Amino acid sequence: NAGVIQTPRHKVTGKGQEATLWCEPISGHSAVFWYRQTIVQGLEFLTYFRNQAPIDDSGMPKERFSAQMPNQSHSTLKIQSTQPQDSAVYLCASSWTGGPANTGQLYFGEGSKLTVL
């Protein structure tokens, strides 16, 4: 059973360029989450989807970050006009939500390490 798949594993961009990160959740999982991990801030929540619908994007920097989930097997995180402070590991996670409250464990991918020069 494949886990959460994230691509690319490493991406280097120049300041001002666009970066798109992909996530394939575990088949059958109804919730997909994006987190950002840095040494200074730790694991920061960005956004999540349930049954492909956006539920909470309260952690997303509003101006340059966007996320989509066009189908149940695929989510993307796009960062426009990347800045050096966007450098981080971006982690995607999925979970099965068996009821109205999301109390299931998260299954994380290995992350996409973004470096903005």
Add this chain to the structure above:
Amino acid sequence: GDSVTQKQGQVTLSEDDFLFINCTYSTTTYPTLFWYVQYPGQGPQLLLKVTTANNKGISRGFEATYDKGTTSFHLQKASVQESDSAVYFCALDSGTYQRFGTGTKLQVVP
């Protein structure tokens, strides 16, 4: 808002030492609490989960008890091994998304 606090940034132990990692939380709900472990180059993976129904979680020799009185969820292990070296995260889920502590890096020396 909900929050999780891990005060220990790094812990260094010798093999067979007792492990204690502190975690406290703040919430107005009755959350589910988790401990995740992260190895280099990997995403966090679940170590154990505790709900208000069971109060205690045990996995792979690790255990954590949900204490509503002190709002704590400390992680313990009686005897650590070098293979336990990793970063440990406490997390809280109050019904939306999981909030993580800043992590505690455990280094076990032989």
